[in-house]
Amino acid sequence: MKHLLEVDHLSTSFFTYAGEVKAVSDVSFYVDEGEAIGIVGESGSGKSVTVQSVMKLIPNPPGKIVNGEILFQGKDLAKASEKEMQSIRGKAMGMIFQDPMTSLNPVLTIGMQMTEVLKRHEGLSNSEAMQRAEKYLEMVGIPNPTARLKQYPHEFSGGMRQRVMIAMALLCNPKLLIADEPTTALDVTIQAQILELMKDLKTKINTSIILITHDLGVVAGLCTRIVVMYGGRVVETGTVYDIFQNPKHPYTWGLLKSVPRLDSESKSKLVPIPGTPPDLLNPPKGCGFAARCPYAMNVCLNQKPEQTKLSELHQASCWLLHPDAPKVEDYKPSKGGVKG
Structure with missing residues (x-):
């Protein structure tokens, strides 16, 4: 089609x-x-x-x-x-x-x-x-x-x-x-x-x-679908359900944690993303989010990640999705769920 x-x-x-x-x-x-x-x-x-x-x-x-x-x-x-x-x-x-x-x-x-x-x-x-x-x-x-x-x-x-x-x-x-x-x-x-x-x-x-x-x-x-951009690039795409309930990029996690949630049982403060966006006059050699990412590895600083296909509609560009990368779970999805 x-x-x-x-x-x-x-x-x-x-x-x-x-x-x-x-x-x-x-x-x-x-x-x-x-x-x-x-x-x-x-x-x-x-x-x-x-x-x-x-x-x-x-x-x-x-x-x-x-x-x-x-x-x-x-x-x-x-x-x-x-x-x-x-x-x-x-x-x-x-x-x-x-x-x-x-x-x-x-x-x-x-x-x-x-x-x-x-x-x-x-x-x-x-x-x-x-x-x-x-x-x-x-x-x-x-x-x-x-x-x-x-x-x-x-x-x-x-x-x-x-x-x-x-x-x-x-x-x-x-x-x-x-x-x-x-x-x-x-x-x-x-x-x-x-x-x-x-x-x-x-x-x-x-x-x-x-x-x-x-x-x-x-x-x-x-x-019905969301495209997440950072530093002039697409870092993650997926259905609304994918992005809200199963996000895979640390930048998407950061965005979600900075949004107020009504389902949260704790009274914790919103978590801002530290640092500033990259200088697009001199863009970074590797992943654009590496300087602000708490999980950045050496490869993140030196080489841009390939897009990883997670499902038919869900893709993300992050070295954490590589089979040899350490397993990281950061964002806790809402209990009520999101229709996607």
Whole structure:
């Protein structure tokens, strides 16, 4: 079966006065039709650069896709021209950007910003585009959409602006929706509403979703698979059950131990991951996580680990999975379990 999106050995760099910053290195993952996946990791792990590479939104110069394929519906976007990408962005692919407070143009009404994509991609008249925009504002839970279309972004709260961004991304019924940390700037109550909204829309219009976040807890209710990134590389992939109940990479253990758990019987404090992410201007020779890993061995410092296939959908890149490595058990899964 062909995947809707298949990213194969993608590498993206930024060429600066100080040298080449290898922001994304040898990243591979896929998304099937109607599926939601999560890409998680700390700030600087390469999540946003990965999806911006998929959308061909990397500014050139200084950024450049230096290797790999980005197959979307069978077409390699890595080789697509800007004109071809303009016909894909907003129509076949939609994107919700990180900060709803700054992503909307403050001097244009919501209606003008929402109808632009419909006029460009579907050739609708202004009245037809306004009718479609009203329908989608109502779909994302914004009351009185007719009046709201005449208002400016400053007249909306942060949660309302994020709903507008979601409606704009969905106007042309894209096959793939990329949500780049859509809940980061919102309070926890609005976060839950936005995630529930995305889950409902996925069911209603069968849109595939890539959810980018630094919080593993956010993806549990929406996604079926998770891609864990660190230092510009994929370190572990698997189903939600695999990642939450049977994680195999020390970095994944660290992420999970830094997330609050309601099932914990003890009142122990959250455990942060010590140290800082690697310098991607001079990436480490071996495993990128070795300097912060309590179980690092000499081989970890000198040689990058191969990907180990643990099951059909679960893979991890760690020398601890080698048959000759010492046996280590670090993370204790939750008692209730996670549906995957």
